[in-house]
Amino acid sequence: MKISTKQAHFSSPLYLESGRILEPYTIAYETYGELNEEKNNAILVCHALSGSHHAAGIYEGDKKAGWWDGLIGNGKAIDTQRYFVICANVIGGCFGSTGPMSQNYPSQELFRLKFPVITIKDMIRSQMHLLSYLGIYKLKAIIGGSMGGMQALQFGVDYPNLSEHIISLAATYATRPWTIAFNKVAMEAIRRDPRFANGKYAKDAFRQEGLDGLAIGRIAGHISYLSPHSMDKKFGRNYVSNDGLFELFGRYEVERYMEYNTANFSRFFDPLSYLYIIKAINTFNLSRGYDSLHDAISRIKAKTHLISFSSDYLFFPEEMEHIARMMKQNDQDVFYQEIKSDYGHDAFLVEIDRFENTIKEILAN
Amino acid sequence: MKISTKQAHFSSPLYLESGRILEPYTIAYETYGELNEEKNNAILVCHALSGSHHAAGIYEGDKKAGWWDGLIGNGKAIDTQRYFVICANVIGGCFGSTGPMSQNYPSQELFRLKFPVITIKDMIRSQMHLLSYLGIYKLKAIIGGSMGGMQALQFGVDYPNLSEHIISLAATYATRPWTIAFNKVAMEAIRRDPRFANGKYAKDAFRQEGLDGLAIGRIAGHISYLSPHSMDKKFGRNYVSNDGLFELFGRYEVERYMEYNTANFSRFFDPLSYLYIIKAINTFNLSRGYDSLHDAISRIKAKTHLISFSSDYLFFPEEMEHIARMMKQNDQDVFYQEIKSDYGHDAFLVEIDRFENTIKEILAN
Numbered sequence A, B: 001m002k003i004s005t006k007q008a009h010f011s012s013p014l015y016l017e018s019g020r021i022l023e024p025y026t027i028a029y030e031t032y033g034e035l036n037e038e039k040n041n042a043i044l045v046c047h048a049l050s051g052s053h054h055a056a057g058i059y060e061g062d063k064k065a066g067w068w069d070g071l072i073g074n075g076k077a078i079d080t081q082r083y084f085v086i087c088a089n090v091i092g093g094c095f096g097s098t099g100p101m102s103q104n105y106p107s108q109e110l111f112r113l114k115f116p117v118i119t120i121k122d123m124i125r126s127q128m129h130l131l132s133y134l135g136i137y138k139l140k141a142i143i144g145g146s147m148g149g150m151q152a153l154q155f156g157v158d159y160p161n162l163s164e165h166i167i168s169l170a171a172t173y174a175t176r177p178w179t180i181a182f183n184k185v186a187m188e189a190i191r192r193d194p195r196f197a198n199g200k201y202a203k204d205a206f207r208q209e210g211l212d213g214l215a216i217g218r219i220a221g222h223i224s225y226l227s228p229h230s231m232d233k234k235f236g237r238n239y240v241s242n243d244g245l246f247e248l249f250g251r252y253e254v255e256r257y258m259e260y261n262t263a264n265f266s267r268f269f270d271p272l273s274y275l276y277i278i279k280a281i282n283t284f285n286l287s288r289g290y291d292s293l294h295d296a297i298s299r300i301k302a303k304t305h306l307i308s309f310s311s312d313y314l315f316f317p318e319e320m321e322h323i324a325r326m327m328k329q330n331d332q333d334v335f336y337q338e339i340k341s342d343y344g345h346d347a348f349l350v351e352i353d354r355f356e357n358t359i360k361e362i363l364a365n
Helices: A120-133 A147-158 A177-191 A194-199 A212-225 A228-234 A253-268 A271-282 A293-298 A317-329 A344-350 A356-364 B120-133 B147-158 B177-191 B194-199 B212-225 B228-234 B253-268 B271-282 B293-298 B317-329 B344-350 B356-364
Strands: A004-010 A025-032 A042-046 A084-088 A139-145 A163-169 A303-309 A334-339 B004-010 B025-032 B042-046 B084-088 B139-145 B163-169 B303-309 B334-339
Touching (some): A004 A120, A025 A120, A042 A120, A042 A147, A139 A356, A147 A163, A147 A271, A163 A356, A177 A212, A177 A271, A177 B228, A177 B253, A212 A253, A212 B177, A212 B212, A228 A253, A228 A344, A293 A317, A303 A317, A303 A356, A317 A334, B025 B120, B042 B147, B120 B271, B139 B356, B147 B163, B163 B356, B177 B271, B212 B271, B228 B344, B293 B317, B303 B317, B303 B356, B317 B334
Parallel strands (some): B139 B163
Antiparallel strands (some): A004 A025, A025 A084, B004 B025
């Protein structure tokens, strides 16, 4: 499968929900498959907090595939032989789209903490501009999980005529304090890390030795992506030890997992970007700008598919169910499914085999 | 009610589960009420991670009462007019018992990271010595919540003839990776804080400005002590703002709560002690040293009362239920109650009115 990685540069202003303006700005994106002549086979994929526009395929010389490669590709549920798939790095991100480490034109400085607050609405507005740039005015589907699922829902509310299908996995209608509290660990750990230097660190300062604050915040993140049961299954009380003698002297398997994954992450993800994106997650509230949640949700015209995971401890099934119930009462076209899973919130990334058929059927109809 | 705060100094060795020895060592403790002549009216109260031997009453000139003052006192569920109540600071603690910031005799140095690993078994063994020192060989009850509940259970297993009643709240039979992961945030945040200086900080270095690492770790702790629902009730999506204009610029109520509580905590709790105590919680496993959990639990002779809270997201009700089921199958004298609560793990501290009658009845029979 051919991966086409590009950047779109916009000289027109991006009006942000906060009242501030980004001008100019850039969106990095990838596409897979071919846009047909009618331009009606496009599917927009939205990424989550730790994702990027690299949703599928393997870069030359790389080992790891894109974050939803199991779902997107030739003959897969999102079949790139039939569909033209687009995935954009969110505004505020650190993989090529304009973010806090971008130049604050016309000055020569980087934005850093002068970067404006970004919201989920801003993320989707900038993707609307990307779609126009690509000459696409109608989508077959918008799909995403977690923060990607928030974007899919927000698209449905803000641009009701854009997409035939909205598919949102492991998301919610408004971020609860539970999630804000998990994000708070990262915020404080990053903010208080002396090497973060109030955002004045050198670009790429953490490529070799990641920022501790981000790694620490990420441990809290990983807790919320798993669940008590998934951890029992994955790690139990197993330990790794230097001497193998006695559990008292060992590090637990779960501790090693946290160390390894978070150290890795803190070397490639920019901490300022992380702060801005978790803020966007915290402020997510479908009803903002509308009279009520009911008012917001009533605007949705797309066929809406809500998928939750039974063991999701970050965005609980009841949250997606709440949206489904509201839409049913409104006689809107909604399908809700709670998938039994032991993998926690991460299920939307790792248990693709549990929902790929659902996605396939949605797109086939 | 009279509070008697004391220290007991032991010159005999304390043999630790790790094989190491503490000699000499000190246990700080408080007592409330009077020991009767028969010495059969004593109740031992065991404290949790962030607690101390100051379980009840208010020190002169102080405003805040002991951590279980609602339960312990004249005419209260644990009635100090009838019972002699003892609460000891755990070994490894930082409120007067020997811990990592104590002198490593015969050297003039403090232990710091040379302090031996401490376990729940070690905590209770040292309390056994305190009881002998007080001339008490039989207890009316041993009671505790969370890590205190672990101690109560371990007493029941290791010293089956010591107490008539074991009352364990919001605890478990073995710490699951879910809890170890929450503790991992604190471990890494403390360990990597430059001011922690690998444990070589000056005594009382953090009285004015608490250690960031401890405060950050404590945010993760507070998440685990609450629950999604308790946070919804307590904070919702309310925000505190400098200008009151728009939620985007505000800090959420839940964020302020985390900042305030953790900053405070990091000024009075010693970070090395914190590391040692969470390690003790991580390594807690009732079955260690026995053939199996069943073998360990079968040893209990006391009337055992297990109380869990429906919304406990740290030690889930199913964990206490597991012990109860095993004991019932063994025809052991066990009572299990799951209390409906919206307060999460913290319920054992804040919803005393939900279980004080149960405690009163247990002690009356």
